[in-house]
Amino acid sequence: MEASLPRDECVAVHEAGHAVAMALSGTSIKHIIVYVDKLLSGAVVPSPQQAPVRKEFSGARLARNMVDAYAGGAAELRFTPYWFETAAVDLYGVRQLGRRLARSSGVAEDSYLRLAWEETCRMFLDERVWAATLQIAKDLWRQPYPNSGKRTMAGSRVQRLVHQHLPNGWDWPAMFEIPVAG
Numbered sequence: 001m002e003a004s005l006p007r008d009e010c011v012a013v014h015e016a017g018h019a020v021a022m023a024l025s026g027t028s029i030k031h032i033i034v035y036v037d038k039l040l041s042g043a044v045v046p047s048p049q050q051a052p053v054r055k056e057f058s059g060a061r062l063a064r065n066m067v068d069a070y071a072g073g074a075a076e077l078r079f080t081p082y083w084f085e086t087a088a089v090d091l092y093g094v095r096q097l098g099r100r101l102a103r104s105s106g107v108a109e110d111s112y113l114r115l116a117w118e119e120t121c122r123m124f125l126d127e128r129v130w131a132a133t134l135q136i137a138k139d140l141w142r143q144p145y146p147n148s149g150k151r152t153m154a155g156s157r158v159q160r161l162v163h164q165h166l167p168n169g170w171d172w173p174a175m176f177e178i179p180v181a182g
Ligand SMILES: [Zn+2]
Pocket: 014, 018, 072, 073, 090
């Protein structure tokens, strides 16, 4: 862990982590939302008009989505151990994706869980990924929240900040590759 952070700032780091992974995995983001007044929770909301993924490429898509789901915790763990108190939703999501992937590929679910977590760790040990995550989190927690008790960031801004730090995107290993439909 680095320095400890107030809890609401950890929520911002957590959601920023999800958002950066989603931007790098090619998931279109509508916005990030962090609730600061009551639940100390948040979400990264994907755009509703996600392009349908062709079936033969869906395995790689699901594997990237596992990294998306792990990413909040991987980012947050740099500051706090809190994630383990609230990890159930993210871990349930990862497990469901792993199960679907295992069903369609015949490879054991646990292999995907391990590979996706390894890839998530590799991602958040990359200084460029970390810089983008921290910048998004800082933007979120520095916003004033006079009455609403929530802070938001548009998906277009997330994309812009991630692109600044990683103009060539993420170098995905083969099992996470999604061939470009030609
Ligand atoms: Zn999460």
